[in-house]
Amino acid sequence: MGHILVSQKGRSQELVEIRIQQLGLSRRIQLQSPHFMSVPLLVAGSDLISTVPHAVAAIFATMAPLKLLPPPFETPLISLQQFWHRRVDRDPAIVWFRTLVAELFLGRDPSMPAGRAIGR
Incomplete structure (x- = not known):
């Protein structure tokens, strides 16, 4: 195709x-x-x-009539990373926000329902 x-x-x-x-x-x-x-x-x-x-x-698939299929081979995992300017490295609000984001995504596959960890 x-x-x-x-x-x-x-x-x-x-x-x-x-x-x-x-x-x-x-x-x-x-x-x-x-x-x-x-x-x-x-x-x-x-x-x-x-x-x-x-x-x-x-x-x-919520926007158009599509059929989702897995690829016929193993695909690499995608690494999620955070980046910020060193000027705000110790800013308490930014530290709090970075920690919150990390906790929300650490070990979680974003394509799975909430709460589903990778490897489960």
Whole structure:
């Protein structure tokens, strides 16, 4: 099938592209986009497919009539990271907020229902 490729250097999608190359696989890329937002309507209105993170696909499935399928190979886990300016490194409000965000996402797969930890 023809594929829509979301091409974002340094993003999660690049990890999937590297994995495809490592497996010696290739795809028939028919459309390339720098972002995910156009993908659900393009897929729903064509015979094209696209590989996107599961959490993104789940949201897309609420926007358009899409069928979600797992890829036919293992995909790498995506690392979530926080970044902040060193100027606010010790700011109590920022420390509190960073801690809150870390607690909400630590060990949790964002594509699963709330409270579901990775590996369960």
